[in-house]
Amino acid sequence: MRRALDEGAQAVVVGAGFIGSEVTSAARGRGLPTTIGEALPAPMARSIGQALASPHERNGTTMACGQEVTAIEGSGRVERFHLADGTSIEADLVVAGIGAAPATEWLAGSGLPIDDGVVCDQHLRAGGADVYAAGDVARWHAPGSARRCGWSTGRTPPSREHGRRGTPCFQPWPSRTGPCFWSDWYGSRIQFAGVADGDEHVVVSGESAGERFVALYRRGDELSGALTLDGQRHIMRCRRLIARGANFDEALALAQTMANRHPTTRS
Template sequence: MSIENFVVVGASLAGLRAIEAARKAGYAGAITLIGAEDHLPYDRPPLSKAFLEPGTELVDIPFFRAEDTLRDELGVDLVLGYPATGLDTDARVVRVGEREVPYDVLIIATGSTPRVIPGTEGLDGVHALRTLDDAIAVREALIGGARTVVIGAGFIGSEVASGAKKRGVEVTVLEALPTPLVRATGEAMGQAIASLHERNGTTLRCGTGVSSLEGDGRVERVVLSDGSVVDADLVVVGIGVVPATEWLVGSGISVDNGVVCDETLWTGVPGVYAAGDVANWLNPVFGERQRMENWTAAAEQGAAAARNALDPKNAKPYGTVPYFWSDWYDVRIQFVGSPDADEVVVVDGDPDVGGRWVALYRRGDRLIGALTVNGQSVIMKYRVMISRGKSWEEALEFARARTAKVAAVS
């Protein structure tokens, strides 16, 4: 079948990389990019990091490409500010309100949407931090010195707390679980990373849920499940996200914690692939299903999905070792692999002291993950080891040799 209409739903990093990969592969037909936001595709990680910190009031918005580049150089028909509302896989059209956009190839890159606290929709001063508009609103509140409460001690929430603290703003982080970051880094290391808040003077309260947010039109206080109250002018809700798949109801696309795909990112429906936060695919590196919410996977999957969609007979599996990073205060946290481990061992440094440290994750007799704090020089070496299936003993030996080499130099 000839491909004349290449459609991407989601003006995201994954969506942009799909477009770029299609053109690089030689596709010369029509491309349509459908995005729910009015904005051109932009870089999300800085929005919860440097964008919130002091001295960034005049920083340019992190758009990936100018509009003329997208329209003129890449030949993209931009349909922005209008979310996809339905998909007919028999007729091969995406519905955008009353409009129908025909496709031969469709890349689903709609990402995810933040979970919200019910009953807070009409309360000013309560924000998630997912979009550019969210980040601008939060930054304006921080500039004004708003007493800040962050609900959820995950990476996004903790980055917001870091930015607030650097501005000298009073900030409290609330976490319902007794140990933060369990899903991302495992229980053993979650508390070690969370201790960075205490070291930097940020109040962290774990093991207590939020009962309600109160205020007269604007948030004034957060009421906790133990009856205590935290005053607030700004509340940032960071309690996770859900895949943006509502528009796919009735389409025949299989949805289960995201769009279900095979190892090539194909949905099983002719011409339809998925990429980014929304894709739940079989990762051949681990032989298990994963859905990744990180920059690296979104970029790589967008390109891989496009290539496979344009040449399905020669589709190649997309396998990767997950990688994400987070900047808190003056510390960079990086993780590769999977936190689902039988054992976690600190092989360099001491989390109780701070500074630089490295922890390795074992599953069976294999290295399955690595976590570093200020370990930029070593993290990618462990990522390569995981991708090559290196054994636990090989990983420990590498760590011992590296520690001895550093000690000899110093």
Template sequence: MSVDRLVVVGASLAGLRAVEAARKAGFEGAITLIGAEQHLPYDRPPLSKAFLEAGDDPEHPTFRTEQVLAEELGIDLVLGAPATGLDTGRQVVLVGDREIAYDALVIATGSNLRTLPGTEHLDGVHGLRTLDDGIAVRAALDAGARTVVVGAGFIGSEVASGARKRGLDVTVVEALQTPLVRATGDRMGAAIASLHERNGTPLLCGRTVVSVNGESRVESVVLDDGTVLPADLLVVGIGIIPATQWLEGSGLTVENGIVCDETLWTGVPGVYAAGDVASWHNPVMDERQRMENWTAAAEQGAAAARNAIDPENAKPYGTVPYFWSDWYDVRIQFVGSPDADEVVLVDGDPDADGRWVALYRRGERIIGALTVNGQTEIMKYRVMIQKGASWTEALEFAEKRKALAAQKAREREAAQV
């Protein structure tokens, strides 16, 4: 069957890359891009990083102008109107009372933030997922808000870092005894989390919020041990849920995201998924994954669109996962999977150094790598994981890099004498 109408649901990074890839592949049919927000597709990572820094109001991190999307890419934009249903039998996406027909469909609806029950009526309580969230949090920080962050994951920690850089009072509350276990494992999660204390940000682990006080606006946060934290701003970063509610009754398999095969196909004719919402078998890592990072969203959006418009030549999408995060003046980067049999620190000391490297072993191969201020290292390990390098090869490579760095340090010292 020919594909004349491509519909992409989700006007964020994955959705944008989908429509761009379709046009780049030579698709000349109609493309409709549906987005729940009024905003044009924009970049999310800056919202918890540079967007929160003190100074002049930052520009909105929009990817493309409306003119480029409409005229150069020929996209029919349907913004400010979330998809409300999917009829795979008739091949239509429901947007309220409107029906938008498709021959090929890419679902890139992303995810929704988990919230703290009982805080819906309070001003000053925010997640950080959308541009509107970023604007609200920035305004509160500009006003000097006493800040409490619930959740010591990457987004919450970046918000805490931004507040601390401004010299504001900020406390991070984490329900787990060790933060970032799912992302980096126990040992390295604790090492990364120590960055908060080093930068004067209290981190309260193993604590949960039992109530939030305030009549119309947050005034304080009460923890399960009785601690009361004064707050003008409460940022909730306790995870996300794939945005699949609108797919009820569609026939798609939904289990922690939309279940897809290696090509990002959902098993329903013409329907593919990409980004946070896609749970697919990653052939490179040989495991089912649902990835919540910028790189995956960009790559999957493009791959899903190419496969959707030419399903007979659909190609598997495989990758070595990669994410990064900026805390204070530190760049944290991770590649691969934290599901390892062993984690070995191969360079630096988290208790003393501003730079360190840890490698993750599964069986006899390297499966992951974590660097703190190791920007020159991380992509080399990503390539090794992609190629299926052995654990021995990875350790030998790490020793060579460490020796080379030591030699360069000696040469710099000698030059200064």
């Protein structure tokens, strides 16, 4: 892939998640025309949606969101791909970053609880006194979230952390914090901690379509997550607040103080 980009490939990236966006950033950094095809209405739409389209737009990436890829064509190698609305785009490099699924088929009949991965308790114990799961396959309930979460983004060192936590000799896994991950696009860093399926999010610094911002997620009265674009000094404090179950209004006041009381917007 690097060789193709270095030789000036016209790239199409299928999937606007972290992997797809990082590849796109690499292509645009070489000045190459690049298109992202994404079935969801915006990159990372399950997090904060349009906010993470802005880095792509500012850097000249062509966005084809809300469209499924229906065909990839070429004679001997890829030459074009087609979207559901009939659009045809020329390309000589196609990269698919469409997510991953945990490989649990080999555990069929094992008696372990399987639900989009191996379901664990706070010690990473998987349904038996001497059975543990670690890494991307592990799933657990994060407080404040109606769904199980895991480390499937691949943006954290899960096996290392799970190895430290996943035995009775160590403290329970701090599942209140939930996942955390990061990604570098176009020279900017995106970081997220917690879970995003809350009741609302509040942009406490910058603007969601701007070059930097800090957004907090609320579920009930608690802070459930935080997303930053070039807000590295904020994210670690947000993680600590999430871990201790901070009240959302308290977290909002602290974040606004850190952001020098910039105006807030809600959605």
